[in-house]
Amino acid sequence: METPRDDQDLAGLGLHPDSVGxxxxxxxxxxxxxxxxxxxxxxxxxxxxxxxxxxxxxxxxxxxxxxxxxxxxxxxxxxxxxxxxxxxxxxxxxxxxxxxxxxxxxxxxxxxxxxxxxxxxxxxxxxxxxxxxxxxxxxxxxxxxxxxxxxxxxxxxxxxxxxxxxxxxxxxxxxxxxxxxxxxxxxxxxxxxxxxxxxxxxxxxxxxxRRVPMGELVYGDTWGDAAGFAVDPPGTRHTSRI
Ligand SMILES: Cc1cc2nc3c(=O)[nH]c(=O)nc-3n(C[C@H](O)[C@H](O)[C@H](O)COP(=O)(O)O)c2cc1C
Structure with a gap:
């Protein structure tokens, strides 16, 4: 059964409001x-x-x-x-x-x-x-x-x-x-x-x-060298690649 549409409108586009940013x-x-x-x-x-x-x-x-x-x-x-x-x-x-x-x-x-x-x-x-x-x-x-x-x-x-x-x-x-x-x-x-x-x-x-640490994936001007800003936000949990 369909749930009724919410009256709210997303950015005037006639879409449902999203539940996350x-x-x-x-x-x-x-x-x-x-x-x-x-x-x-x-x-x-x-x-x-x-x-x-x-x-x-x-x-x-x-x-x-x-x-x-x-x-x-x-x-x-x-x-x-x-x-x-x-x-x-x-x-x-x-x-x-x-x-x-x-x-x-x-x-x-x-x-x-x-x-x-x-x-x-x-x-x-x-x-x-x-x-x-x-x-x-x-x-x-x-x-x-x-x-x-x-x-x-x-x-x-x-x-x-x-x-x-x-x-x-x-x-x-x-x-x-x-x-x-x-x-x-x-x-x-x-x-x-x-x-x-x-x-x-x-x-x-x-x-x-979960992914590997960002620095393993984002380089600056040399292949393999992590960009200076490539630091995961605090509390980020990682997982290995296969
Ligand atoms: C190109 C591609 C092919 C994929 N093929 C399958 C698949 O055949 N079966 C499946 O269960 N998941 C498949 N996945 C989903 C991946 O397993 C999943 O995105 C990855 O493990 C990361 O999961 P996570 O985002 O929950 O960490 C595929 C994903 C991509 C991008």
Whole structure:
């Protein structure tokens, strides 16, 4: 059931007011893989996708397109296909990357917790409240820069979801069922499906994302030398790279 629209207006744009400031939202948009069993209301989808379609692209060509899959017959079938792809990918990754070996054998380790989260995610993927396919309409041969005109829009989906109390993850699970999805959804052959994004109301909560220390990623005028200002705010917690 749809919740009534809030009368408040965001900056006169007719959007819902966001629940966090922009910078706070940017640094707290985590990958959310567990969702409450409730649909994403269409007015929320409207605002999220409006934000997505405001993204920049080369020469403002706006080559991004989105399919928003919720609970129609084809949407359910598409979710099932992507879920099938996800289980294949995760099954291989779990074995190949040794998620159950070494520290992963300790069920309380971060590795084992990640494995549990991923397993639960892929096991329930066909039931995600919304699945958004972010696509790029190609106007020339595939080239290494083309993603630059679709991934900003994809990230806007996640940021706008965060702003409105929702969450999601960018995944590559569609790649394993690309042909079947295109056939099912009428996606032309020249279109590149760039991302499958699951969305819903988070079961857990967002919080500060963790990365390596900023100085390892932001240099001054010499490659590898941290910029003088590249100092994490006090209390920043880190995580390692794989
Ligand atoms: C290009 C790209 C591909 C990704 N593919 C997947 C995927 O297939 N499955 C998945 O569960 N998460 C996927 N992710 C999400 C990442 O795992 C996640 O962004 C990363 O672990 C950081 O998570 P955090 O922001 O919660 O710290 C992908 C992210 C990116 C940017």
């Amino acid at each position: 922009m910078l706070e939202g940017l640094v707290t948009t985590r990958a959310i893989r567990r969702y409450a069993d409730e649909p994403v209301p269409t007015h929320v989808l409207r605002d999220i996708m409006f934000a997505a379609t405001r993204a920049p692209s080369g020469s403002n060509r706006q080559p991004f397109r989105f399919l928003v899959l919720t609970d129609g017959e084809k949407a359910r079938e598409a979710k099932r296909l992507v879920a099938e792809g996800a289980r294949k990918v995760w099954g291989h990754k779990r074995g190949n990357d040794g998620y159950d070996d070494g520290s992963g054998a300790d069920l309380s380790s971060p590795k084992a917790r990640m494995a549990r989260t991923m397993q639960e995610y892929v096991d329930n993927l066909e039931r995600v409240p919304a699945l958004v396919l972010g696509c790029l309409v190609r106007y020339r041969d595939p080239n290494p820069n083309e993603g630059a005109s679709v991934y900003p829009a994809v990230q806007n989906v996640l940021l706008a979801a965060r702003a409105l109390g929702y969450g999601g993850v960018l995944t590559g699970f569609h790649a394993f069922v690309d042909k079947e999805l295109k056939q099912l959804l009428g996606i032309p052959p020249e279109v590149f499906i760039a991302a499958s994004i699951t969305l819903g109301r988070p079961q857990g909560s967002h919080g500060p994302v």
